[in-house]
Amino acid sequence: MEKLIDRSDFLKLIDNGDTLLVGGFGLSGTPLTLIDELAASDKKDLTVVSNNLGEEGRGLGKLLLTGCLKKAKGSYFTTNRDAVQAWSDGKLEIELVPQGTLAEAIRCGGAGIGGFYTKTAVGTKVAEGKEEREFDGETYILEKAIKGDVSLVKALKADTLGNLVYDHTGRNFNKVIATAGKIVIAEVDEIVEVGELEPLEIVTPHVYVDYVVKNKYEKKGGKYIGS
Template identity: 80%
Template structure:
């Protein structure tokens, strides 16, 4: 399969200072194998756009511990105490974005839309410094699209062209992130022959996907366990 690369080669596509779009809701749908490889590298000053920053020492939390990060943009960091500590010591820049605004900003980033007006957060602290405009008597704020240098996403299976399907609620931010970065690397559990998916079932068409990496994690008792 043309797009399949080793995880070592895959992370060579990431440069210091890059903005990474990283899929996942907590650890579910998060590309854990690629994250491990970044944590073991000397990549630095990365900004991660992801709903959370994993958990303490798990998933994206590893990048914080390893010192790869300059900043994080997402909706919920409270559950990772390392992130709270790093932020209060001034070691991590955090931009807090409502979850729906985050998803829509990435969708726009992939769809050629520069920005959008949303009523979410209008009139709140999170609207400070943002343009407010009234449409049909209701206040909306201007949010800019979000794009990444590299998207790191997690899918259940890829076919040999790179079409992707996802596992249950592990889909979350992955399909929109697949559209919004210059380079898209998908970590998958399995690669099957093109034609194995019914066209109706393909969630991410292959043109969005540049590289495929095999997942080293397996699930046991419904939880993630590293296999090597």
């Protein structure tokens, strides 16, 4: 399979200062193996765009322990005390984006659309400095699309072409993130032959996926053991 790479080769695709789009909602649908590689690396000044920063010491939370992050952009960091602490200490920049705006901005980034007007956050601190415009008597704000240097997604299975299927709500941000990075890397539990995935179940067509990495964690009792 051309797209299959070893997890140890993944870091060659990441440069210092890159913006990484990372799928996941909490720890669900999160590329835990790729994050481990990043956490063990000497990469620095990375910006991560993701809904959360995992949990304390887990998932993207591991990157807070190594100091490779310069900035996090997402909707909800409050529940990870390490993120709050890093921000309080001035070690981490944080940009808050409402969850629906985050999803739509990444969708636009992958769809060749420069930005969009939304009613979300009108009249709030989040809207400060953003262009306002009225459509049919209602006020909207302009939000710019989000694109990344590298997208890291987590799927349940890939076929050897790179088509992806997801596990239930593990789909979350992965579908749009797979469209919005210059390089897209998918971490998966299982790789199957072309033709084994039902066309109806494929959510991310292979055109978006550049590389596939096999997950190192085994799922037991509904959880990735040892992650």
